[in-house]
Amino acid sequence: MKNTGEDLEGELLTVIQSLKAHIRENLDFPKNLSHLCMRGEVPREGRIHSLSIMNLEEVREELGECRRCSLWQVRKNLVFGEGNSRARIVFVGEAPGGDEDIQGRPFVGRAGQLLTRIIVAMGMERKDVYICNILKCRPPGNRNPRPDEINTCEPFLVKQLRAIRPKIICALGTFAAHTLLKTDVPITVLRGRFHSYHGIPVMPTYHPAYLLRNPGAKKQVWEDVQKIMKAL
Ligand code: SF4
Known part of the structure; x- marks a missing residue:
């Protein structure tokens, strides 16, 4: 069954909210820094x-x-x-x-x-x-x-x-x-x-x-x- 425009908009909002939560969590610097670096998500320089x-x-x-x-x-x-x-x-x-x-x-x-x-x-x-x-x-x-x-x-x-x-x-x-x-x-x-x-x-x-x-x-x-x- 095809998604309606409202369904897609809702899914998009959910994705954005979870991305925001993920970013907020990982910005708890420097506590999470080594964790982030180990996963290669933060460049070594300019962290x-x-x-x-x-x-x-x-x-x-x-x-x-x-x-x-x-x-x-x-x-x-x-x-x-x-x-x-x-x-x-x-x-x-x-x-x-x-x-x-x-x-x-x-x-x-x-x-x-x-x-x-x-x-x-x-x-x-x-x-x-x-x-x-x-x-x-x-x-x-x-x-x-x-x-x-x-x-x-x-x-x-x-x-x-x-x-x-x-x-x-x-x-x-x-x-x-x-x-x-x-x-x-x-x-x-x-x-x-x-x-x-x-x-x-x-x-x-x-x-x-x-x-x-x-x-x-x-x-x-x-x-x-x-x-x-x-x-x-
Ligand atoms: S020196 Fe101590 S009391 Fe002063 S701002 Fe830093 S942590 Fe707070």
Whole structure:
């Protein structure tokens, strides 16, 4: 028996709805990522690009007044990140410091001012790039982030990167590099060459706060950012 137009329309709607449900389920990134990759459904390169769905405002809304880890108890302000939602480069630091905690903005203290100068030296302005941290709340006394805090907060960094879809990530300092690249190889070895974070090229370099203490390392950072500029 032939299907009527209404039958076909109904079947089509059912197929579309099940496809939407399938896509939504598989966009639960990165939990399902390895599963998807194993099935060859997601290209190895540009995986975040392929899976983009939420925009930054939606990610911020989902994060809300986050109490997912204990750092909410000691923060003054949550520091989500700021900059161009379509930035070609995202700078990822470790966590907010004292100035950032007070202002609710990333990289606004002395180290932040140095990062701004680096960005300008790259021929851009802060509004051209996106700046954020692995943790959105300041650890007390600027101590190192704990693994449980990183595990809890990192999914929001992944969602930010998925929303922005940058060409390059610049990991600022040991902690950002180690967290993004899941390694404990020293930053002195990691810096100066591109690695990969979910298919996005990552250039680790020294944290601006380190440069304030060790101005001699500025030359190496300049070499690293030149490689970024060339790649962009
Ligand atoms: S550090 Fe991240 S996970 Fe912890 S409370 Fe802040 S926003 Fe939430």
